[in-house]
Amino acid sequence: MTPDLPPPAPPAAAPDKAPRWSLPALIAIMILAAVLYAWNLSGAGLNSFYSAAVLSGTQSWKAWFFGSLDAGNFITVDKPPFALMVMGLSCRILGYGTWQMMAPVIAAALGTIWILHSSVKRVFGHAAAAVAALVLALTPITVAINRDNNPDTLLVLLMVGGAALALRAVRTDRLLPLIGSAVCFGLAFNTKMLQGYIALPAVFAVYVYASRLGWKKKVVNLCLAAVALAVSSFWWAAAVSLVPASSRPYIGGSTDGTAWNLIMGYNGLGRIFGGEGNGGGGGGGGGGFSGTAGLVRLFNDTLGGQISWLIPFAAIACVGGLVLCGRAPRTDVTRAALVLWGGWTALHYLTFAMAEGTMHPYYTTALAPGIAALCGGGGVLLLRAFRADRRWVWVLPAALAVTALWSVVLLRRASGWNTWLWPAIAVVMALAIAGLLVFRSGNRVRLLAASMVAAIVAAVAGPAAYAWSVPSGSGGGGGMGGGTNPTAGPSTGSGFGGGPGGGGAGGRGGFGAGELPGGQAGGQQQGDSGGQMTPGGGGGELPGGQSGGQAPGGAGERGGTPPGGTGVATGGGGMGGGVMGGGASSELVAYLEKHQDGAKWLLAVSSSQSAAQLIVSSGEPVISMWGWSGSDKAMTLAKLKELVKKGELHYVQLGGGGMGGGVGDSGVSSAVTAWVQENGTAVKESEYSSTTDSSSTQNQSTIYRLDASDVS
Numbered sequence: 001m002t003p004d005l006p007p008p009a010p011p012a013a014a015p016d017k018a019p020r021w022s023l024p025a026l027i028a029i030m031i032l033a034a035v036l037y038a039w040n041l042s043g044a045g046l047n048s049f050y051s052a053a054v055l056s057g058t059q060s061w062k063a064w065f066f067g068s069l070d071a072g073n074f075i076t077v078d079k080p081p082f083a084l085m086v087m088g089l090s091c092r093i094l095g096y097g098t099w100q101m102m103a104p105v106i107a108a109a110l111g112t113i114w115i116l117h118s119s120v121k122r123v124f125g126h127a128a129a130a131v132a133a134l135v136l137a138l139t140p141i142t143v144a145i146n147r148d149n150n151p152d153t154l155l156v157l158l159m160v161g162g163a164a165l166a167l168r169a170v171r172t173d174r175l176l177p178l179i180g181s182a183v184c185f186g187l188a189f190n191t192k193m194l195q196g197y198i199a200l201p202a203v204f205a206v207y208v209y210a211s212r213l214g215w216k217k218k219v220v221n222l223c224l225a226a227v228a229l230a231v232s233s234f235w236w237a238a239a240v241s242l243v244p245a246s247s248r249p250y251i252g253g254s255t256d257g258t259a260w261n262l263i264m265g266y267n268g269l270g271r272i273f274g275g276e277g278n279g280g281g282g283g284g285g286g287g288g289f290s291g292t293a294g295l296v297r298l299f300n301d302t303l304g305g306q307i308s309w310l311i312p313f314a315a316i317a318c319v320g321g322l323v324l325c326g327r328a329p330r331t332d333v334t335r336a337a338l339v340l341w342g343g344w345t346a347l348h349y350l351t352f353a354m355a356e357g358t359m360h361p362y363y364t365t366a367l368a369p370g371i372a373a374l375c376g377g378g379g380v381l382l383l384r385a386f387r388a389d390r391r392w393v394w395v396l397p398a399a400l401a402v403t404a405l406w407s408v409v410l411l412r413r414a415s416g417w418n419t420w421l422w423p424a425i426a427v428v429m430a431l432a433i434a435g436l437l438v439f440r441s442g443n444r445v446r447l448l449a450a451s452m453v454a455a456i457v458a459a460v461a462g463p464a465a466y467a468w469s470v471p472s473g474s475g476g477g478g479g480m481g482g483g484t485n486p487t488a489g490p491s492t493g494s495g496f497g498g499g500p501g502g503g504g505a506g507g508r509g510g511f512g513a514g515e516l517p518g519g520q521a522g523g524q525q526q527g528d529s530g531g532q533m534t535p536g537g538g539g540g541e542l543p544g545g546q547s548g549g550q551a552p553g554g555a556g557e558r559g560g561t562p563p564g565g566t567g568v569a570t571g572g573g574g575m576g577g578g579v580m581g582g583g584a585s586s587e588l589v590a591y592l593e594k595h596q597d598g599a600k601w602l603l604a605v606s607s608s609q610s611a612a613q614l615i616v617s618s619g620e621p622v623i624s625m626w627g628w629s630g631s632d633k634a635m636t637l638a639k640l641k642e643l644v645k646k647g648e649l650h651y652v653q654l655g656g657g658g659m660g661g662g663v664g665d666s667g668v669s670s671a672v673t674a675w676v677q678e679n680g681t682a683v684k685e686s687e688y689s690s691t692t693d694s695s696s697t698q699n700q701s702t703i704y705r706l707d708a709s710d711v712s
Contacts (some may be wrong), residue, residue: 004535022126026117026133033113033137035104037146042098046149047484049085049628051101052612054149055078055089055619057289058096064088067238068249069608072600072648073620075634077608078253078266080236082190101149103403108144108157113137116369119164122171123337124377131456132376140466140488141306141361148486151191152365158188159199160369163340164201170210175221178207182225186232193263198351198366202343210336239265250634252608252627255632289485290352290359297353298364305410305489306372307364309463311349312406314371316375316399318342320392324381327482334411337377345370361487362429383452387440400455402427407462414490418465429458465489483638573663589618591688592651595705596620600648603703604640606630606655606669623649626669637671645711651678652681654702680704 050070057064059071066073067081077084086108087101094100113133121129136142145152162184170176181203188196204222236261240248245257254261291300299308319339348367352359382399385392404425411422435451466489468474547549592602604623605611611624625635641648654673664677684705 018126022130025130026114028116029130029137030110030113030134033110034106036137036143036467036471037109038102040473041471046101048096048612048616049077049484049608050149050151052615053081053084054087054091054101055096056621057081058091059082059619063249069252069611069613069624070621071624073249073600074623075250075608075627075632076252078262078628079151080190080193080259082236083154086154087149091409102147103151105146105149109142109155111151112157112160112242112369112464115164116372119160120337120376121168122381123167125262127374128380129504130376131379132372134456134460135310135372135463136368138460138464138467139307139365139372140309140470142365142368143467143470144306144486144488145362145365146364150362152362154194155188155191155265155370158184158191159196159366162188162202162669163199163344163369166207167333167337167404170207171333172333173211173213175224178225179228182229183232186229189233190236195363195366198347199344199370202340205343206336206340209339210331210333212331214348243357248378249625250632251623252632252634253629255266255631255633263529270574281328290361293354293356293359295353298349298367298498300494301413303361304365305414305466305492306361306487307367309407310371310375310403310459311345311367313399313403313459314345314374314378315438316395316402317382318374319343320385320399320497321374321378322394324385337373341370341373341377341529345374360485362485374378386436387448393437393440397436400429400433400436400459403459406646407459411462411465411631413492413624415492417490421461421465425461428454428461431457436689451578456511462695515668544606558614585689587690588688589614591683593618593620595650597650598647599650601643602651602653603636604649604652625672633668634669635672637675641711644706645708650706651703652680653701653703676704676706 053063053067053069053076056068056071060068060073062068062073063071064085065081067079067084069075069077086104088221090104091097091100094103106251113136115135115157116366117129117133120132122311142156165177165184166647169175170183185196185203190196207222208218213221240251240259243436250257251259252263253266255265289302291297291302297303298311318341322335322342325332328335345367348364348370352367353448379396379399382392382396386396408422411418411425432451435447435454439451469488469490521647532662548621589602596602600621601623602620603614603617604625605614606624608624608627608628609629611622614620616624623635624632626632627634640649641651654676681704683705688703
């Protein structure tokens with residue numbers, strides 16, 4: 001028998017009759033978000049991998065289109081290029097630099113808040129929209145990634161835009177919003193491939209179930225949307241495949257140099273099941289960045305402080321809201337919104353929790369819009385039921401109590417960090433819940449509202465503290481430095497990058513002194529932009545024995561200023577020391593430029609991390625022979641000989657143990673190493689370095705000079 005539950009009340013104020021506080025509240029939240037995302041941005045470290053690709057895109061339209069790491073178009077990054085295209089256009093117009101690169105990223109982050117606010121407002125009202133916007137703005141991992149040049153910020157904007165347009169299509173029965181939704185998700189695919197599709201099942205289910213159109217019209221509309229989705233998703237991969245392999249760069253992250261392989265392998269199922277450059281599966285999935293795969297992964301020491309603060313409340317609000325909608329008609333927009341945002345949250349949660357491949361903490365920023373919408377919309381429904389029906393009196397207070405309790409647990413994990421905060425949250429939430437119960441009935445609306453505001457403040461205080469640690473540098477770990485593995489708050493976990501704090505001297509996600517978690521000197525780690533990152537600067541070895549695979553250089557934080565640019569703060573490839581932890585040696589760059597002799601590429605190195613630092617420091621193309629993971633088959637002996645014979649490359653860097661193993665059992669890298677050592681002329685370190693330290697990482701690699709006469 002269906003329980004006699006009250007139908008959900010209409011929104012407190014229609015969108016066209018906004019209360020006086022609504023717009024000022026939104027403006028205040030947007031200003032708060034802008035401060036969090038932009039404060040001290042010039043001192044934050046960006047991912048040099050993407051910084052180099054953006055720089056290359058400003059120097060070559062071909063590199064801009066393909067997403068090439070280098071302007072010479074030898075190899076691409078391991079993602080589709082849409083985010084790089086946006087940042088590249090900004091830098092072409094405004095000049096190359098940190099602010100010029102990050103301007104569209106910050107704009108995208110603020111746009112996401114505005115779109116979510118608008119979508120929630122149209123269904124649940126202004127109060128729900130304000131809460132949703134505030135929660136999204138203060139989500140710790142969202143603040144961290146919105147200050148970085150990884151593509152996730154643009155990805156979230158496109159997915160939220162797609163979800164909002166899908167809800168509009170359900171509400172208005174118009175085709176154009178549905179087509180717009182499909183295009184948004186297709187562009188999201190061209191930002192991070194299959195991750196852009198995670199929420200699509202929820203969008204499809206909501207449209208099929210809740211639309212008022214007849215089945216014939218629904219099918220026609222969905223077919224048209226499917227065409228729009230396919231075109232907007234696969235235009236780049238199709239265009240790449242039409243270019244002969246000899247005329248295009250090697251597609252980084254693939255096993256055969258094609259975009260289709262990248263879609264299905266490394267950036268596809270490899271993320272879920274491991275392998276394809278994402279490391280093995282098994283119990284330790286995620287490459288150590290996010291802890292062991294499993295249903296509770298997002299609550300562990302590594303991810304808990306980044307994203308999980310309001311997951312319990314969002315779950316209770318979603319279930320409670322759906323129960324309250326139980327007697328509503330099939331086309332009820334409130335239920336449709338709850339199903340969409342609840343499905344969004346559940347699909348992302350399960351994907352990230354169970355993924356056996358590479359799983360960085362910052363991926364979870366895609367969860368934030370769903371959590372925020374459920375906290376706002378579902379929370380308002382619970383508040384109305386709390387006031388209208390005695391059977392629901394306990395639900396909202398219980399949800400708030402669970403939220404406060406979880407905040408206390410997360411803050412107590414951060415031993416010695418803002419120790420006053422968790423008792424304050426507990427006290428304020430207890431008083432707020434008491435106020436809600438006392439002022440529930442009668443005409444004491446203002447006191448009830450004050451109690452609700454106090455409860456919201458207590459609920460977001462923990463995430464707000466984590467979020468502020470990023471621009472203020474008070475997190476004690478991942479909030480400073482940067483690039484590869486940005487996180488917020490203090491160090492509390494044991495995953496690569498130091499858990500929610502990220503990592504030590506190397507900045508966010510960095511390893512000081514070339515030491516990996518567990519005390520390994522020179523082990524391997526899993527990287528986002530490729531499966532296995534090359535080891536750190538403290539003597540780590542690549543597969544087959546190459547030590548570090550990095551260009552000799554100092555350990556400065558900031559890449560050099562390319563010609564015509566304003567400089568970009570980069571965080572290296574995530575390992576401290578050498579070119580990985582900072583800019584390449586200015587002496588080395590000067591030597592290579594002086595003796596470039598018209599070559600197209602300044603140097604060939606083993607890894608994309610090393611190449612990226614040199615590209616940012618010099619402004620010249622540098623070859624990454626084996627890509628980010630060390631497994632890309634970009635360089636062959638025949639190709640190397642051809643480049644040398646044409647005079648397009650004169651210098652190759654080899655590690656102390658050679659580059660063997662980088663491409664599995666093929667022996668290609670070993671053959672390249674042997675040929676370079678046999679035919680090249682080793683450059684003495686004294687020729688490009690004024691200091692000689694036998695214990696430094698720069699002495700573990702050798703640079704060889706090759707000329708056309710060396711090719712037999």
